[in-house]
Amino acid sequence: MSRITAARVTDIRFPTSIELDGSDAVNVDPNYSAAYIQLATSDGPDGFGLVFTGGRGNEVVAAALRSAVDLLPDSDLEAMLENLGDVSRRLVHDSQFRWIGPEKGATHMAAGAVLNALWDIKAKRAGLPLWELLARMTPEELVAVVDFSHLRDALTEREAFDILRRGEGGKEERIAELKANGYPAYTTSPGWLGYSDEKMVRLAREAVSEGYSLIKLKIAGSLDDDVRRLRLAREAVGPDVAIAVDANQNWEVHEAAPWMRELQPYDVHWVEEPTSPDDVLGHARIRREIAPIRVATGEAVQNRIIFKQLLQAEAIDVLQIDATRVAGPGENIAILLLAAKFGVPVCPHAGGVGLCELVQHFAFFDYAAVSCSQDGRVIEFVDHLHEHFHAPARVTGGRYQAQLAPGNGAEMRDESVETWAYPAGPGWQDLRARGLIDY
Amino acid sequence: MSRITAARVTDIRFPTSIELDGSDAVNVDPNYSAAYIQLATSDGPDGFGLVFTGGRGNEVVAAALRSAVDLLPDSDLEAMLENLGDVSRRLVHDSQFRWIGPEKGATHMAAGAVLNALWDIKAKRAGLPLWELLARMTPEELVAVVDFSHLRDALTEREAFDILRRGEGGKEERIAELKANGYPAYTTSPGWLGYSDEKMVRLAREAVSEGYSLIKLKIAGSLDDDVRRLRLAREAVGPDVAIAVDANQNWEVHEAAPWMRELQPYDVHWVEEPTSPDDVLGHARIRREIAPIRVATGEAVQNRIIFKQLLQAEAIDVLQIDATRVAGPGENIAILLLAAKFGVPVCPHAGGVGLCELVQHFAFFDYAAVSCSQDGRVIEFVDHLHEHFHAPARVTGGRYQAQLAPGNGAEMRDESVETWAYPAGPGWQDLRARGLIDY
Numbered sequence: 001m002s003r004i005t006a007a008r009v010t011d012i013r014f015p016t017s018i019e020l021d022g023s024d025a026v027n028v029d030p031n032y033s034a035a036y037i038q039l040a041t042s043d044g045p046d047g048f049g050l051v052f053t054g055g056r057g058n059e060v061v062a063a064a065l066r067s068a069v070d071l072l073p074d075s076d077l078e079a080m081l082e083n084l085g086d087v088s089r090r091l092v093h094d095s096q097f098r099w100i101g102p103e104k105g106a107t108h109m110a111a112g113a114v115l116n117a118l119w120d121i122k123a124k125r126a127g128l129p130l131w132e133l134l135a136r137m138t139p140e141e142l143v144a145v146v147d148f149s150h151l152r153d154a155l156t157e158r159e160a161f162d163i164l165r166r167g168e169g170g171k172e173e174r175i176a177e178l179k180a181n182g183y184p185a186y187t188t189s190p191g192w193l194g195y196s197d198e199k200m201v202r203l204a205r206e207a208v209s210e211g212y213s214l215i216k217l218k219i220a221g222s223l224d225d226d227v228r229r230l231r232l233a234r235e236a237v238g239p240d241v242a243i244a245v246d247a248n249q250n251w252e253v254h255e256a257a258p259w260m261r262e263l264q265p266y267d268v269h270w271v272e273e274p275t276s277p278d279d280v281l282g283h284a285r286i287r288r289e290i291a292p293i294r295v296a297t298g299e300a301v302q303n304r305i306i307f308k309q310l311l312q313a314e315a316i317d318v319l320q321i322d323a324t325r326v327a328g329p330g331e332n333i334a335i336l337l338l339a340a341k342f343g344v345p346v347c348p349h350a351g352g353v354g355l356c357e358l359v360q361h362f363a364f365f366d367y368a369a370v371s372c373s374q375d376g377r378v379i380e381f382v383d384h385l386h387e388h389f390h391a392p393a394r395v396t397g398g399r400y401q402a403q404l405a406p407g408n409g410a411e412m413r414d415e416s417v418e419t420w421a422y423p424a425g426p427g428w429q430d431l432r433a434r435g436l437i438d439y
Numbered sequence: 440m441s442r443i444t445a446a447r448v449t450d451i452r453f454p455t456s457i458e459l460d461g462s463d464a465v466n467v468d469p470n471y472s473a474a475y476i477q478l479a480t481s482d483g484p485d486g487f488g489l490v491f492t493g494g495r496g497n498e499v500v501a502a503a504l505r506s507a508v509d510l511l512p513d514s515d516l517e518a519m520l521e522n523l524g525d526v527s528r529r530l531v532h533d534s535q536f537r538w539i540g541p542e543k544g545a546t547h548m549a550a551g552a553v554l555n556a557l558w559d560i561k562a563k564r565a566g567l568p569l570w571e572l573l574a575r576m577t578p579e580e581l582v583a584v585v586d587f588s589h590l591r592d593a594l595t596e597r598e599a600f601d602i603l604r605r606g607e608g609g610k611e612e613r614i615a616e617l618k619a620n621g622y623p624a625y626t627t628s629p630g631w632l633g634y635s636d637e638k639m640v641r642l643a644r645e646a647v648s649e650g651y652s653l654i655k656l657k658i659a660g661s662l663d664d665d666v667r668r669l670r671l672a673r674e675a676v677g678p679d680v681a682i683a684v685d686a687n688q689n690w691e692v693h694e695a696a697p698w699m700r701e702l703q704p705y706d707v708h709w710v711e712e713p714t715s716p717d718d719v720l721g722h723a724r725i726r727r728e729i730a731p732i733r734v735a736t737g738e739a740v741q742n743r744i745i746f747k748q749l750l751q752a753e754a755i756d757v758l759q760i761d762a763t764r765v766a767g768p769g770e771n772i773a774i775l776l777l778a779a780k781f782g783v784p785v786c787p788h789a790g791g792v793g794l795c796e797l798v799q800h801f802a803f804f805d806y807a808a809v810s811c812s813q814d815g816r817v818i819e820f821v822d823h824l825h826e827h828f829h830a831p832a833r834v835t836g837g838r839y840q841a842q843l844a845p846g847n848g849a850e851m852r853d854e855s856v857e858t859w860a861y862p863a864g865p866g867w868q869d870l871r872a873r874g875l876i877d878y
Contacts, residue, residue: 028534056506056535057546063502064545067495095467096495102688102716104741105544106503107496150715153692153724249541253592276589277541278744280719281751285592300541305717312720 002077006040007069013422020194024218025250031055034353035062045124048410049117051109052352064110081122085145104302115328120408130408131364139164145330167369182399185381186214193218211398220247230266242269253282257289270294283315299349311342320349323358351382356393357409388416441516445479446508452861459633463657464689470494473792474501484563487849488556490548491791503549520561524584543741554767559847569847570803578603584769606808621838624820625653632657650837659686669705681708692721696728709733722754738788750781759788762797790821795832796848827855
């Protein structure tokens with residue numbers, strides 16, 4: 001019998017706050033971090049999952065990971081891998097554990113990482129990258145891994161099945177096309193709020209020369225700064241490159257429209273996270289007030305039930321899934337199906353630690369089997385921290401190249417895990433010894 | 440200088456699953472638990488706070504409590520107690536910690552417990568029960584402890600101030616009235632889903648004879664059971680006692696109306712948690728479909744931003760605050776002010792461990808200084824586990840008696856903390872030795 005023999009959880013943090021990589025109006029000084037889980041198995045490849053966080057609190061998610069593992073059934077691993085929908089329901093709806101959510105925050109993210117690790121094992125055993133494993137599952141198999149609870153007023157099993165059955169047509173051609181040409185990317189690398197104007201302009205020009213047709217700037221710290229930076233960026237990239245902006249939840253609902261009117265002359269492709277990710281009605285109001293500027297959100301949306309409402313309320317033009325906030329591939333498939341039902345394009349959130357590596361699989365799967373379209377769709381890319389992964393995301397000519405390595409992409413290099421384990425890893429000890437940090 | 444000298448966190452659990460106290464359609468076998476925090480001070484009474492949970496996962500909230508304490512400023516305690524609004528913002532909006540929410544789940548509940556413990560110290564230093572401390576604060580002081588972020592499209596500081604200034608009139612009389620007559624209670628003790636019909640009927644009759652004019656039954660496991668139990672309960676209590684029902688999130692949005700139509704003949708006072716607590720639009724639809732049956736929710740609502748939307752969408756008739764899910768007294772005051780602005784009565788959720796002890800303060804404060812009304816308002820009471828508290832909630836003649844002991848009510852008896860510490864406390868060891876549990 002095949003079994004999970006051990007779960008190893010590590011609190012990994014990178015000292016990104018020193019260079020202000022990743023800084024925005026709300027996340028002013030993140031240390032990009034991962035609560036990282038390795039599931040060892042009795043007879044095959046290990047599985048890996050992670051939760052991205054901003055640093056402090058990563059230890060809480062690590063604790064939640066240990067607790068989520070304890071909820072797994074003590075049963076044959078092969079049987080679990082054949083019934084990942086049941087495993088997901090067991091983790092997400094555990095009759096005691098659920099009180100702490102339900103389906104949100106540290107415990108939900110932890111359940112997601114454990115599920116990601118199980119899917120990693122399943123994909124490695126199949127010898128396929130996760131996106132291709134998903135793309136080659138039948139509509140029946142996919143419907144079985146989705147939790148439709150509290151979705152059925154917007155999306156039934158039958159409707160999901162119909163969407164996926166339509167996606168069967170031409171699937172092989174789309175898989176081949178993805179392997180040949182990849183999937184469009186955009187980049188946030190130039191736009192961090194902590195960067196000087198000069199650095200931002202230089203990086204924006206570099207992004208265009210690297211083949212990106214969409215870049216994103218962080219905004220909503222100061223209106224004057226935003227107008228100046230957007231003017232400089234528009235001058236730097238010219239009229240044909242799209243510029244999205246990201247307010248990172250910093251506005252009250254009524255503040256978004258007047259602020260955005262000042263930025264409209266610079267042709268904004270979308271505005272992301274204009275207010276609290278919990279505020280469905282607020283997003284709907286903002287979208288009405290700033291049309292035709294488009295509204296995007298999702299990286300901090302807690303679960304499929306909020307996404308359902310954002311779609312029902314016509315609150316967003318662009319849906320941004322995140323690989324490590326919801327309950328693993330099953331919940332992300334639910335969200336892709338909802339987006340397809342409502343005809344809203346999915347543009348995944350990435351960056352952080354490992355988010356590019358993980359989330360690309362869902363965009364590739366979406367093109368192969370769900371929306372079957374790349375129109376208006378693009379995966380975020382930030383060129384940070386990829387060197388720590390076994391199979392790093394690769395973007396060339398402004399396109400994600402198809403990941404071909406088996407698994408979900410979460411596996412990190414042993415040396416990185418050891419060096420940046422917090423607080424005792426040698427990387428952190430060295431920073432302390434050099435007086436660069438005091439924590 | 441006054442300081443916090445130590446923080447002691449304990450994972451306390453009670454073996455309630457053995458008797459199925461607290462069982463409902465979703466929480467089928469809870470072990471009522473508390474992640475409990477004691478803040479020791481250099482020069483005065485200690486402060487106590489807790490987060491109620493259902494058992495498994497309590498250790499995650501305990502970990503989050505330790506991390507939340509680390510976010511407190513290393514400053515004079517008196518200065519902190521004078522600026523609890525600032526302390527709250529520091530805990531809730533920490534630029535790294537917030538990623539794990541924002542403002543939801545384990546980390547948000549933990550921030551709330553730390554804030555509750557600080558308010559406990561403040562109330563004890565003032566020699567007042569928390570409700571009276573709050574009732575005697577000025578409108579300016581109260582506005583300063585509320586976090587209005589992401590609320591201002593529905594409630595501004597100015598509007599809150601006006602509500603509180605109106606509440607100044609007659610406040611002394613209302614405080615005196617609360618001390619003399621208390622506040623109306625209702626009871627869920629008869630209604631747990633795991634109880635036999637006989638036990639339910641007996642307890643319902645007892646509740647009426649004890650003076651309750653409203654009882655609540657758990658439903659949504661099986662329609663046939665619900666119809667039978669509601670018929671038996673209605674026969675037992677007669678036509679003049681109100682019966683509310685609680686579906687504990689178990690329905691899809693479209694399932695609520697047909698189910699409730701079958702129960703309507705038995706005169707349902709409200710239906711609670713018909714669907715996911717995240718589903719604002721779902722609650723609004725259900726309310727329209729089942730009118731005139733009223734909709735109640737709140738015990739699992741993660742923060743003020745969801746409550747804001749429930750009110751904006753006219754999704755609820757009864758707003759149920761919870762003492763240990765949101766970010767302490769400041770966020771509960773925000774929610775009381777929102778409810779007052781929208782004219783919706785607040786009927787607090789209680790039961791669990793310590794929820795009666797803690798939440799009564801907000802209802803008493805609401806009557807003294809915010810809504811200034813008891814019409815249609817009632818605090819839940821469940822007669823469990825009060826013996827573990829220093830100043831237990833007291834209900835006589837169907838009314839909560841005013842708490843007069845200084846503090847917030849969270850302080851537990853040392854012996855209880857020791858006996859039921861999980862997993863090593865002697866209470867748990869004894870249950871294992873007797874073969875009653877295997878965990």
